[in-house]
Every structure is written in structure tokens, then in C-alpha cells.
Amino acid sequence: MKRRRVPALLLDAAAIVAALLDAWVHVDPDDRAAAACALLAAISLTLRRRLPLLTYVLALPAAFVTDAVFATLAALYTLSSLTRRRSLLVVCAAAFVTGDTASWSWPGPEFADLTDSGNLITVTYSLATAAAPVFLGQLVQARRELTVRIAEISKARESERQLLSDSAQAQERARLAREMHDVISHQVSLIAVRAGALQIGNRDPETKEAAATIRRLGVQTLDELRHMVGVLRASGSDPVELTPQPSLTDLPRLVDSSGIEVELHTDLPADLPAAVQRAVYRTVQEALTNVRKHAPGATATIGVHHTGGTLRTTVTNTARTRPALVLPGAHYGLIGLRQRAELLGGTLSAAATPDGGFSLRLELPVQDPG
Incomplete structure (x- = not known):
């Protein structure tokens, strides 16, 4: 001002x-x-x-x-x-x-006598003198109003562009929701149904356990897909979480459903920030997924410890004992985890181990409780 x-x-x-x-x-x-x-x-x-x-x-x-x-x-x-x-x-x-x-x-x-040319010139000069500030003032007023109108038009155009962008996003969300509902959900449902049939019709304990795990994961994936479809269709509403966000208390369930022989060692306080807990959970989840895809038959060791104001998470797996299956992947898993760690002020490192395995290490700064 x-x-x-x-x-x-x-x-x-x-x-x-x-x-x-x-x-x-x-x-x-x-x-x-x-x-x-x-x-x-x-x-x-x-x-x-x-x-x-x-x-x-x-x-x-x-x-x-x-x-x-x-x-x-x-x-x-x-x-x-x-x-x-x-x-x-x-x-x-x-x-x-x-x-x-x-x-x-x-x-x-x-x-003044206007029949006199001198007086007529004087009156004309006075008229011009009076007209000049009037016209100039009107010009300034018109310029001021034009500036306001231009600002209003620019604002309206920006609002129109935003509406068009929101409309395009809403259409894309609707298209993705239809694809997820009609294609992905259908295929995951078939996987869960076939896994259930395999669990019932097979007498081998290991096969039954594997089929039960596949069926349980399929059902869980279907629930998450339904929630995501609902979020995508709720275009323009208040932001909501895509899925119920996990915490460190969900780690044992994640390990049990991984289908991998895993040793889990944790020693953590109960009041860690929710964002830190999600970062640790997603890191362990991605690491176990990579073990299943790239190191079949390997065992894994997970350690999550809080010392000296730093939360350290390590996931180490042994070398594979069976040939790895060729599965599709976007190769963005570790990149996303590294970006998540950097947003929280931490670091993520990954490297092969001397015995042919792989190690993933996450370090996040966390204040000591109390």
C-alpha cells in the first residue's frame, strides 16, 4: 500500500x-x-x-x-x-x-464581443484550455477502466483454462477408472477364483499354502482397486487417501503374506511420525517384491532400528536358488523410494552383496522421543 x-x-x-x-x-x-x-x-x-x-x-x-x-x-x-x-x-x-x-x-x-476577431481567438483559446483537462481526465478514466477489464478478462481466461484442465483430468480419471474396473479388476478376480479352486482341489500342503496366499493377495488387491476406482471417479471432491495408509504395525502381516522366508528384527518406539512409518513400510514392501521377482528361493533379513536420531532400515536377501521369471515392470520402484526418502531428509542406497544377494538401506532422521 x-x-x-x-x-x-x-x-x-x-x-x-x-x-x-x-x-x-x-x-x-x-x-x-x-x-x-x-x-x-x-x-x-x-x-x-x-x-x-x-x-x-x-x-x-x-x-x-x-x-x-x-x-x-x-x-x-x-x-x-x-x-x-x-x-x-x-x-x-x-x-x-x-x-x-x-x-x-x-x-x-x-x-467579450465575439464579433471581434481578437476576442473570438481569446474565447477559442479558453475553450481549448478547458477542453484539454476534460479530455485528458476522461482518457485516464477510460485507461483505468480498460486496465480493470483486462485484468478481469485475464482472470476469467485463467479460470476457463483451469476448468478445461479439470475437465480433461476428470475425463482421464473416468477413463482410468473404467479400465481398472473392466480389465484389471476382472483379471485379478479370475486370479483369486483360480487360486481358490487350486487351494480346494489340491492336496499338497505347500501348493495349498501358496494358493491361499495368492487368493488372499488377490482379494486384498481387489479391495484396493475398488477404493482407487472410487477415488478416481470422485473427481473434484475433497482429496482422500488412495488406500488405508500402512504403519509399522502392519510389517508382520506384510512379511507373512510375502511368500518368502524372512527374519524380521524391529526395535522401535510407538510414536514415530506417520510419514516415516509409511516410508519404511513401502521400502520393505518394494524390497520383498523385488526378491520375489528377481531372486526366487532366496531368504531375506529385515532390520528396523532407531538409534542416535536416525531410523535405519535394512533389507538383505541371499542369492537366488531358482531361475527368475521374466515379469513386466516399470523400473520406477527404487526411484520412487529414493525420492520419498529425500523428501523426508533421508537417503536410500542399494547395492549387491558379495554372496550374490542384494541389500537395500534406508536412513531417515527422526528425533529421539521425549
Whole structure:
């Protein structure tokens, strides 16, 4: 706000100084009435932004009795830039021309004879002098209104672009929801059904256990897919979590359903931040997924410990004992985990072990409890 007020104050001060200089040049100090009118006109410019019409009325007498007309013209310009009443501007300009061209003396004013070419030139000059601030003020007012309209149009266009973007996103969400519902959910349902049939129709304990795990994971995936479909279809509503967010208490269930021989060692406080718990869970989940895909038959060891203000999570697996199956993958798992760790101020490192296995290490800064 200060940056807008300072130039306005400077302009007002400059206008008052110019009006006083105009009065000093054109007004005889011995003519007290003329000096008073000129001084009143200069001082009235302090009101020109708040009371433009009153300012002009106070400045107008100076144009009748003196040649110091700068204050009157400045007041006329301000009035023209702030009012929409064209008839008022015509009356004010005519009043200035009348005062500027008439000779005021007792018993009344003596108006110029327009049949005289000299007087006609004088009146024409006065008309031009009065018209200049009126037209300039109207031009400034039109420019100000045009600036406001342009800002409104720009805002409306931005809103329109945002609406188009939201509409495109909503259509894409709807398309993804249909694809997930019609294709992915259908295929996962078939996997769960076939796994259930395999579990019932097979007598081998290991096969039954594997089929039960596949069926349980399929059902869990279906539940998450249904939730995701609902989120995608709820375009424009309040943000919601894609799935119920896991915590460290869910690690044992994750390990049990992994289908891998895993040793889990944890020693953690119960009040870790939710974001840290999710990061640890997703890291362990991705590591176990990679073990299943790339190291069939391997065993894994998971350690999650909190010491010295740092939460360290390590997932190490042995070398594979069976050939790995070729499975599709986007190769973004570790990249996403590393980005998640960096957002939390931590680091993620991954490297092969000397025995042919693999090790994943996550370190996150966590304040000691208490």
C-alpha cells in the first residue's frame, strides 16, 4: 500500500507547489481578493482525490479574478478523471471559459464581443484550455477502466483454462477408472477364483499354502482397486487417501503374506511420525517384491532400528536358488523410494552383496522421543 500512496502524495505536493508558483507569477500581492482566491485554489488541491467537485468549486473563483488558472485546471482534470457525469463536466468547463474570458468589475461582468476577431481567438483559446483537462481526465478514466477489464478478462481466461484442465483430468480419471474396473479388476478376480479352486482341489500342503496366499493377495488387491476406482471417479471432491495408509504395525502381516522366508528384527518406539512409518513400510514392501521377482528361493533379513536420531532400515536377501521369471515392470520402484526418502531428509542406497544377494538401506532422521 505504501508504494501506491507515496507517488500520489508527491503528485499532490507538486500540484500545490505549481499552483502557488502560478499565483506568485500572475497575482499582484496588493490585490488581496485575488491573492486570497489564488491561495484558496492552491490549498483546495489537497482535497482533489476525495472531494473532486468541491475542490473545483473552491478553485473556480481564481479563474474569475486572476490569471492564475493552474489550480482550477488541475481540479477540472481530477474531476474529469473521477466522474462519469458528462453533463457536469460540460457545465464546469463552461464556467471556466466564462470566468476566463469575462472582465469582472462592478456592477457586473463585461463579456467579450465575439464579433471581434481578437476576442473570438481569446474565447477559442479558453475553450481549448478547458477542453484539454476534460479530455485528458476522461482518457485516464477510460485507461483505468480498460486496465480493470483486462485484468478481469485475464482472470476469467485463467479460470476457463483451469476448468478445461479439470475437465480433461476428470475425463482421464473416468477413463482410468473404467479400465481398472473392466480389465484389471476382472483379471485379478479370475486370479483369486483360480487360486481358490487350486487351494480346494489340491492336496499338497505347500501348493495349498501358496494358493491361499495368492487368493488372499488377490482379494486384498481387489479391495484396493475398488477404493482407487472410487477415488478416481470422485473427481473434484475433497482429496482422500488412495488406500488405508500402512504403519509399522502392519510389517508382520506384510512379511507373512510375502511368500518368502524372512527374519524380521524391529526395535522401535510407538510414536514415530506417520510419514516415516509409511516410508519404511513401502521400502520393505518394494524390497520383498523385488526378491520375489528377481531372486526366487532366496531368504531375506529385515532390520528396523532407531538409534542416535536416525531410523535405519535394512533389507538383505541371499542369492537366488531358482531361475527368475521374466515379469513386466516399470523400473520406477527404487526411484520412487529414493525420492520419498529425500523428501523426508533421508537417503536410500542399494547395492549387491558379495554372496550374490542384494541389500537395500534406508536412513531417515527422526528425533529421539521425549
